[in-house]
Amino acid sequence: MHTVLISGGGIAGPALAHRLRGHGFGVTVVERGTGPRAGGQAVDVRGVALDVVERMGLLERARQVRTRMRGMSVLDPEGQEIDRSTEATFSSGRLDSDDIELLRDDLVDLVYEHTQEGVEYLFGNSITALDEDGSGVQVGFAHGPSRRFDLVIGADGLHSAVRRLAFGPEERFAHHLGSYLSVFSADNFLALDNWQMWLSDGDVGFGIMPVRDNSELRIAFGFESGPLAHDTAALRRIVVDRLASLRWEGPRLAEAAQKAPDFYCDAMAQIRMDHWSRGRVALLGDAGYCPSPLSGQGTSLALVGAHVLADSLARAQGDHTAAYARYEERMRPFVTLNQDLATENPGGPASEESVTRAKNAFTLDG
Structure with missing residues (x-):
């Protein structure tokens, strides 16, 4: 039996584990978090990625937990509505589409539950060393003794440790797109009912959507900036300060960002590499070809x-x-x-035609 170590317990890693287990591989997934990751923005499963989810046996369950937005409002900096739509939202596209928008943590939970049996999970751990020879890879861990595997797959995101160990520093491959995205949750202090709110004010903007039967808000806040140190505490201070300066709901949004236990902030960046493998090590999803959330296709690329x-x-x-x-x-x-979707229309979404072409430009059985 060939043994495979997958670094990363988000969406890409467990999806790969599910497929490999079905093909008779021995699979171990190592994840630095203490369990499946909570929080995160809503993600989209589009086009050919829906076929992957269907083959995993999860399509109906994914549809059951999809978001149920009725539409959105676009606000000016004072909070006055300047546009609205009941046909589409910025986060998911057309509401009558067969594509699925759901919370990232809901999809993580679905895939994890589907792979628990027959897959070894090592939570609260991470890879610290890779020593490859002609017959395998000796892997060092932050906790516990080293172990040997036939193959190692890095599915550990934009800041992949596997990529750094096998290919070199992140700076060689990361291409900053000029902005940052923060995502965090809050109580539904706006009393939104399956309705999104979007606001842009100069070089900052945000989208707010209710989730969990309208009991909670997920807030996605973006701001323009050159590269910043990857320091969560420092990024939180920047986000809180920028939110506090907004004219509409600034203080409440800033307070929510300050208190949120699931606060996330990172650069809008793409990973571009000439090769996604070296020896027995390969990269999957954001670790090898992050398109950035600006594309709306990170989850679909990971699944495919x-x-x-x-x-x-x-x-x-x-x-x-x-x-x-x-x-x-x-x-x-x-x-x-x-990846081209993220840069087609700087400051706005790619065209519906481009998204349709990109999401369907693959055949699973080719």
């Missing part, structure tokens, strides 16, 4: 990538050189098309 990588390894019967080559050959045009 997981399917293709698992399929390639199964077809090659564990021959990682052949499998990784096929994975890259199949995925790279799809990745490029979807």
